[in-house]
Amino acid sequence: MCGIIACIGSDDAVGELLTGLENLEYRGYDSAGIAVQNGSGIAVRKKAGKISELKDTIARDVSNGTIGIGHTRWSTHGPPTDKNAHPHTSRTERVAVVHNGIIENYEAIRRKLIAEGYEFRSETDTEVIPHLVEYYIDQGMGVEEAFKTTVGELDGSYAVALMVHGTDTVYAARQDSPLVVGVDDGRYYLASDVPAFLDFTDEVVYIENGEFARVRPNELVITDRDGNVVDRDVETVEWSAEETGKGQYAHYMLKEINEQADALANTIAGRIGEDGTVELEAFPPGTFGGIDEVEFVACGTSYHAALYGAQLLRRAGIRTYASLASEYDTSTVSDGTLVVAVTQSGETADTLTALRAAQDAGAETVAVTNVVGSSAAREADHALYIRAGPEIGVAATKTFSSQVVTLALLGHQLAEDLEQGRPREDAAEFFEELRKLPDHIATVLETTRAKEISEEYFDKKSYFFIGRDNEFPVALEGALKFKEITYEHAEGFASGELKHGPLALVTEETAVFALFTGQNGRETRKNAEEAHTRSADIVAVATDGTDVGEFADNVLWVPKTHPDLAGLLANVQLQLVSYYTADLLGREIDKPRNLAKSVTVE
Template identity: 40%
Template sequence: MCGIVGYLGQKKAAPILIEGLKQLEYRGYDSAGLALFEKGKIFLAKAVGRVAVLEEKIEGKNLTATLGIAHTRWATHGQPSNRNSHPHSDCQGNIFLVHNGIIENYGELKKMLIKKKHKFLSETDSEVLAHLFEELAKKMSFKEAVLEGLKLVRGTYGLVMINKKEPGKIIAVRQGSPLILGVGEKEFFLASDVSAIIRYTNKVIYLDDGEIVELTEKDFEITNIKNRSVNKKISQLDWTIEKSKKGGFDHFMLKEIFEQPTVIENGLRGRVERFLQDEASPILGGLRPVEKRLRKIKRIVIVACGTSYYSGLVGEYILEEYAGIPTEVEYASEFRYRKPLLDSQTAVVAISQSGETADTLAAVREAKNKGSLTLGIVNVVGSTIARETDAGTYTLSGPEIGVASTKAFTSQLVVLTLWALMLGRERGMSLVMSRRIAKELKTVPMLVRKILKLSEEIKKIAKKYSWAKDFLYLGRKYNFPIALEGSLKIKEISYVHAEGYPSGEMKHGPIALIDEKFPSIFIAPKDSVYEKNISGMMEIKARGGKIIALATVGDKEIDKIADEVIYIPKTLELLTPFMTVIPLQLFAYHFGVSRGLDVDKPRNLAKSVTVE
């Protein structure tokens, strides 16, 4: 998945497609490709690396085609390579398509198509669609084949296709992955992100899930998945290219905070369902190669840096409580220097958004040298950690542009929670418990959307406290790591001093700092440690301290104690970190903006730390 561009009009398509891909480079990608249709032939070009490499490949080719599709790829199935790059084609080289999204049942579809003598060239889930439509198009029109084929598909897709047998036409369909139709003067554009086409037209139609658009040289028609016509309003945008990249948000950080419901859905899709039923094996797909070794594990050591370290701390709580496996979390930068005691019954889990964090990679190599099972939780397919660990699970959060990590953190929590369920089921967790947690986990995206509606309310609180030079973040149990993550966020993007502490440790030192100029942010949902948190809040108030509290909806007691209260939805205790981290991300964002800072590019920080 990553970026899609399509063009049908009277101008040369290649320069428009290349420029569109360049405008999508900010999203991150590992390869690029395009397909151009002219005079009954399709010209295909692919390149690993930058769009500039693809541009060099087609330079001097005298490409006059006025119809084409293009794609930048962020690997989710298969390593970055030419054969895994889009566009993908069918056996006969008639159908070419670009796809964003994940096809959950691609394995079973691929087996079915192989039995029908289809030959696959890539490792991707996307290629399955080209062969599926080819098979069905033997008996019907191409559009009918697409409609019939999608009935067999489970997953998400933003899909743009051309067919050599139907010249002068592009078909595109959306389900769970953004797709936009741009309307120009005698020309049409398709894109996954408006930034790819805004320089050519500001008239757009946002396709909704289950809608399919058919473009011809003169017109377009939008229908639903049942092939019934749909009337759509053309929107006129007043956006700059820069703002369009941010999806209308002022900063990438805010855009990525608001992407988290979708990111969580992506992380759960095709995975959480196994815990709702009594499957023979709950092992997640990426861990199947080490299934036997995993069953023998008696200890887990998580190694990570920064935000990933704090997600690992949450993982420590849930893995010990629900999987019953002793778990510890280590700073990767310290791990290798203290001669850790490791053996073949220890699993060393490396958490890294980029998969290239130098200290974490060094820790993986140390663990492998000592015979431990090494597992990865990374976002970037084909990254060094993904390659060098024995197995792992991808977070599927997509590119993260803002330096301060937000959606990467919640996507890591998704994987760690799924691992706790998986290992718990392997070690005797009841199906009743598994189902209860899995059902509640599926509601998390909806609950996060509710929290995001509090952004303006949180903005007012952040502005009210913009004078503060220090903050104390406090939480217990699952929410102690969230206190640490919250304090890290405000340090990163606001340059104010903040400390995260277990609330029970406050009286062992930090309380000496409390006065009316040192506000505390207290994470106190209705959970098993609620009463103890109330006691801690009372101690702060007795010393004149200001309190911003995170509390469960309906909690009247905290309202009487705290100066400000941000209410979060009720959920299972182990899932409260999803509820509590979002308000802290928003608070840090609005606090930084209120101080006039560039929250996307905080000073002295890099997105990926590739030196020790």
Template identity: 40%
Template sequence: MCGIFGCTSFREGVSKIIYDSLKKLEYRGYDSVGLATTHNGFIFVKKDQGKIEEVEKRLEISKLPGRCGIGHTRWATHGAPSKENAHPLTDCEGKIAVVHNGIIENYLELRDKLASAGHKLRSRTDSEVIAHLVEEFLSRGLTMEEAVRHATLLLRGSYAFALISASREDTIICVRMESPLVIGISRDFVCCSSDIPALPPEVENVVVMNDGELAILTPRAVTIEDLESGRQLPLRPLSKENVSALADKGGFTHYMIKEIYEQPQVALNVMSAPRPFILKLANELVKSDRVYLIGCGTSYHACIFGSYLLRFMADVDAHPVVASEFHDSCTKVTRGTAILAISQSGETADVLQVLRALRDKDVKLLALTNVLGSSITRLASLYVGLYAGPEIGVAATKTFIAQLLMLTRISIEVARIKEINRDLASSAEKLLKSSAKLIEKTLSVNESRAKDIAIDIALKNSAFFLARGINIVTALEGALKLKEISYIHAEGYPAGESKHGPIALVEEGYPCIFICPRDDTYNKMIGNIMEMKARGAFAISCIEEGDKDVGEISDRVFILPEIEFKPLAPALHVIPLQLLAYYTALVRGCDPDKPRNLAKSVTVT
């Protein structure tokens, strides 16, 4: 996830407006920043690796000349953080500049075609192909608008971009497809932004672009067209009063709830992630005799999920290990061993310690991380990004969903390389393709339920989360979320083990959360619910649509879409538990973004 901003004005000094707005977008990415403006028939570009204020001190990017420009703050997805890969990116002659947020799935194919046509691409990003495609169509005699339209129709993926040209000094052309983009209108300028909070205070009206729309911005007018047909569309501006109501954290009270609601977009991002990198990692797993998945906290829960899926779908000898216990757990590391390290930040000290200890051994070091350029990407021989964008809230939410979905994609590729379980792989892929809509539905159905159940449990001191099979992952993660932000002691447990000690704690009103998809464990889970209810438990169950049996024996329920590929149930069933933890924290007066004693990245062992 990156932040883009563009502005075209009647007055000079537009770079200062862009700079101020990029500072408000820095939460979307902060490994590099850049600006480009048009002036006297030229495009002026300044950009570099580093945070916005650091780059401003070095380059004075807020002082570029001109009345029209674009800016970008980057969260690396393709190409490591560097000046070369920073946006804006230009065409061969430096007459077109573009800033982009999102993922171009087919960029390698487009890059090869452009190179064959004589284009010189200078970065390792997917975004640069946009500028060169527009340049290519301009060379064929098309207008700027038509060149952008033709170029965009060649792109596959999710994206929002803004483009300027040296030949059109007062014009910004922008396009939206599955990545956010809004237009701000004031008396003196028109601007576009990835997010409403970055809009300058002078903005009086806002137009929220829809997918498949192209906008042409000048200081005098805003025109929106259908991307495919070119048909002009009506503007539907929001008033200034509505803008003010939406402007804080994108309309959300905390980053945590904002990031929970970004999970449908994360699912789209993961599905748009370039296949070649995933395929390379899958090939390394296929060639391995044994795979250890290592992580900490939420990432360790993803390791449990990934190990289960690799064994179930692809017959891989995969084992989850808590990173801090790796060297003391008698793990057998041989020449055929692969380590798949999972870390949201890429800086988790216990994970890095394992990788450093094995760096000089004949072991494959692989990684999944959300931060390109982090320490883990330099220690691993091969890594795949998670494409979740920056996660500000300390409690991991959207990065966990990204981990589960990316591990599913990897497992599908491994199964196909080994030519086994083709039906399972196809079923998993079908579900992945609909995952964004399923997550969206899960959120809309369960938010009000989470608010009500939060009131029920807010005064309790303890809770159990119980599940079987792969959904033990869901129980562990749900318990972790509740304890880390509401400070209620919560334990995730295999439901079958609850009779061996934990049931002694259950008394009248004791909250027990059950994860009950209609899979092979379903009937046993009903038995576990009845056991706890007989001791007075307050039963809260995550059930699938139409499940009357568990619904009737539960005190409260969350309702999930019914899915065919049951091993992916954790990606849906964990979402109401995220909501429950968030709203319980609010009822108890806790700050969900800043839980006590915790840090986003644990950099000590």
């Protein structure tokens, strides 16, 4: 869960590396560094801390050059210290490396190298790479052969970029960690993610698992494990540098909350026919005719979207399950199983592992993702894009809404394709309200009292979020958002479970957010009243016109809509409560402690 960047053929390698690192900081932000070929050696500057605090220190006294590599770190092996920051260098400092991923057999390689007289200066797994490359160079190998031989010894996941003093080339390899090349008229950029170089180019080439890249000014060569040259098309990405900036907002998270109306409009565009049919560009009618059951695999916010989607599919008569990707069991997979991997980035390690296991077990697979060309999109049998636009804030916001709506559309097609499916009897009403959803979200954003609510309750000790049916995944998501960015104790429950244990935690220091979005309101009201009689403060999140009774101390209203969609409006209110509470508490909202945006390690 780190970010790497390389510049080849640049007139300002230092400046472009630092820009790339700032653009990648959502992938890791506990240390950063760069290495630049400056004609007299490889100049390395690295330090623990945020890039914004280190920019001057990193760049100071570094002669500019045309080739360089950089890294922003989220620690896995070794704490965030200056020594553990990347780039890492070999014994003679003629080899420099940046790496994203985990080298699982690094201890064995480290022992081997120590026995050969190599000394290690960090606690990281990455440091074995430059030492091992230098070891093979000392054995008489050329740089490229030494690099490929080293990579062949690595077990685990990696996107690695390496340069050697005296050459004008960056060597790179990829296995289960993302790596993309930016192309700009003879200049090249290697990075973990496209936003790293969007300031410079929108032309990209994707590196696949098991492939190597040799990059020098005016030359990009990609080869497979056997050394065969791979011919890969240059693609144009749709995101712009402006889209990945904060604009007028204090934080990316607030910007992305406010972008939800536009994101959902993009998600829906062209996918609902005038006659109420669903028209998914990747799936002509009948695509899923042989499917017996559907299994969702996902992590974090995407898992909550999967839970929401699974409930919609079950109502349509389709046997559907949602599993945490890290806990996924393929024992129920058969030829009639469709496994849907839900992942914003398309690079989530646990989800990719589950996707591959499902394929090995014989399942048909679909990736529901936000990133064109991502690993999940390329590896699954089908890709369905949520089209939410770039999301930089670590805490997912607009992508949750777009994931749920995309899964609802997919569910409708499955109900049409599958013999056991039951298409909606209220399809006309549902799709009419779905078209209105962006406007309803805009209304929530314009009328919300979330900041006022946050000011009233920001000093509570515990925060509970409760709901039933499709409100339950929203309650889980509300609690996750709250704990992610406020660092306060927050939990989400199915409303009925409150009395089966969690009620013991309720005191006058508890705030309970209870969801009332058109279904099961009577039952949730009983559960909220149980908490209220035990001195908890109750904030109802309710559709207009709902009778929440006298037990609710405050109400956050959302426009009346179809019950299957109202949870998405409630979720916007909860996102805003989390944001404003975190702001009042002075938290690092876009970069919460211990977390990174793209979880590319298991």
